[in-house]
Amino acid sequence: MIDKRVDSLAAAMRPIRDGHTIHVSGFGESGCPTELLHALIEHGARGLTIVYNNAGNGHLGLAALLEAGRVRKMICSYPRSSHSVVFDRLYRAGAIELEVVPQGTLAERIRAAGAGIGPFYCRTSVGTPLADGKECRRFGDHDYVLEHPLRADVALIKAETADRWGNLTFRKAARNFAPIMAMAADHTIAQARRLVELGAIDPEQVVTPGAFVDAVVRVANPISEYEALLAAKRP
Amino acid sequence: MIDKRVDSLAAAMRPIRDGHTIHVSGFGESGCPTELLHALIEHGARGLTIVYNNAGNGHLGLAALLEAGRVRKMICSYPRSSHSVVFDRLYRAGAIELEVVPQGTLAERIRAAGAGIGPFYCRTSVGTPLADGKECRRFGDHDYVLEHPLRADVALIKAETADRWGNLTFRKAARNFAPIMAMAADHTIAQARRLVELGAIDPEQVVTPGAFVDAVVRVANPISEYEALLAAKRP
């Protein structure tokens, strides 16, 4: 029998090792698996490379993982926000490595890894400093840079609904990076607000098929990063 | 106002020109826009290059287009079936050009065009005759061949539900090539069994967003290729 449901957040973290590369879904707060990140802090893995669009807000979720000193390198498109205080401090102290990737190229590199293709040529970043050191080549009327697939050992993603085969649906724009990150990791762990019976998700409406998912944990009431930031501001 | 609904099949064909490359959705009968293909015959365009997984069955749909002598070249993965009599005859007579592409590479080349990326490296076909003449290159432990995006002037696809913005859903495995072909054409025409009010398709369940679709035509009761083949066999 296939049963990808895992009883606890702690149990879900067991495959993670020091030095792993980890995809983390989300765009700002939307779609970020905050509870999985907190479980990762408890788990204790160090020297991680984190692939995430941003670099964390306030002092919870990814910011808390950064603050705990577990992250060696961030790969992201926009590691700056009015609340990215922890990353700012680490970066300015030279305590963390940063690879900035254009957002669409980041998404496409992740998807290429998930689709099992090799490097691909992309026009984005040609003629900019982000193309420095990359192979540049002309096809037809355009110049392209060669971009490499970005695969992870583990993906931590946030879903709305899951079943025991690992089929997933998402909520509104919280979908963002989750489906492609789920494809592009050796071991994909999803937190889901609801676990439903097999067959309860319409097969036409499955966004991420279970083949891409290894473990599912229920988090019925995920933390709202926005609410937490508001609360932190209150006197 | 955005209204991509077109009144007639004939009107939908107007943007098609002689010599166009045309994506046609479907896998066998499933998802093949037979009525759009029949309208294309009526329209009269010649010298077409058709991208389709197979090469037509019996004497309707794509087979009828081939039989009418409108196709210069087929690009497909599997141009052979027990009923592909028209293509067989044309091919053996040297009356049609054929480019055979592995099915996954075909899908990925179409998607690359749709995603606006350039050529990509793929392991499939390395060491086989289908890699002959292609650039081969090693990355890490594997050899890859360079594959090029496959874009079309027009895509003809079959959908289940459409709205006036061109949002589409599909039915079961009839989805197959339609969503990626819709992405990869300058002008995408969809036949849909049902046209619904704007907002009637749940935004989470849109498979092809309207941005990829230019025209929608209602075909409430599409021809069943299977039934037609059966009928042709009856005495």
Added chain:
Amino acid sequence: MSLTRDQMAWRMAQDIADGAYVNLGIGLPELVGNHLPPGREIVLHSENGILGMGPEPAATERDYDLINAGKKPVTLLPGGAYFHHADSFAIVRGGRLDLCVLGAFQVAAIGDLANWSTGAPDAIPAVGGAMDIAVGARRCVVLTEHTTRDGKPKLVERCTYPLTAPGVVRRVYTDLAVVDIDAGGFVVVELAPGIGFEAVAARTGGPIRRGDGCGIIALPG
């Protein structure tokens, strides 16, 4: 008199065609969404996986699973759709985004755009989706003040800041003028009411000329 930020956004919005698929950059370009001409259906794209973005919701209706690229709560219009990030940038690079409206630090007379980094040694580099969108959109225009806060030209001969993309900008909407970019450099096609061509040229750092039939920006009553 130079235009207000809302007047700049309004002027830009008048040029968006009915039925256009449009991405509005973070900051000043976001204001364009408040001034879309009535009677036109314009589909706003957000790179985090939305087509058909609607206006900001009431405070009680905010949903942080439905935010724009600037991380602000938005709404979804009937006909809108959600999709993942790779599909979202497929729309951008795949030729299905008719227009992007971006902010800028500098725009060069040859269409180069610099809008992601001032190159300051202590700045944390952050690019977001700007490079993908600038290269991918069928038409790329800029909405920005004509000069920096300390009066330096933003329209320049060559960008001194790191580029976002070379040769992409077709038109710039500023508080002083509407400026096209062609093979000869900047061309003023409309002036803000009360602003003379010479005043614009004096605040511009690259080759600029007055376009044939250059008019006055007609602001709403």
Added chain:
Amino acid sequence: MSLTRDQMAWRMAQDIADGAYVNLGIGLPELVGNHLPPGREIVLHSENGILGMGPEPAATERDYDLINAGKKPVTLLPGGAYFHHADSFAIVRGGRLDLCVLGAFQVAAIGDLANWSTGAPDAIPAVGGAMDIAVGARRCVVLTEHTTRDGKPKLVERCTYPLTAPGVVRRVYTDLAVVDIDAGGFVVVELAPGIGFEAVAARTGGPIRRGDGCGIIALPG
């Protein structure tokens, strides 16, 4: 006695682990689906965009929008899903397909597979998804008769037909034996009841040896 096609499919099916994601090639491999061991949940993938394929439907329930890669009507199990062709081959190449079971014209002692073309000058070339699946699946096995209809070996030293993929096949299930492929060539690990190693070797065209602990295929009562 050589195995029937159903016995061959049955034997292969016994090696599929509970929870495996599996693609069954067109033809003989399709029969494996009829012999999946009870008590194991095995998810069948079809390259036209299906995970969780179930058995053939009753004649009255056939739906030609739900067909397998061989274009035959199938059903969908609870937990199944539909997706488009690019996503389908992402499963294949992206490392999420545990096993593929393919037919073959020839399998070489170094694991090369030839199963799409006999190279005949009048044949219409047609490859389908075989190349992608042979390269992409984590484990690739072949299910085929040991020899051609006219008695020529299908297990050969080097393939003479055009390759599907080099060096991918790990095991071959035939009507005579179960044959692994390792650095030394073919290794017989099980023999059909009543079939001797010498008889298998005589019908094999490449280096072959008897594996340690080579047993007899245990067929169901």
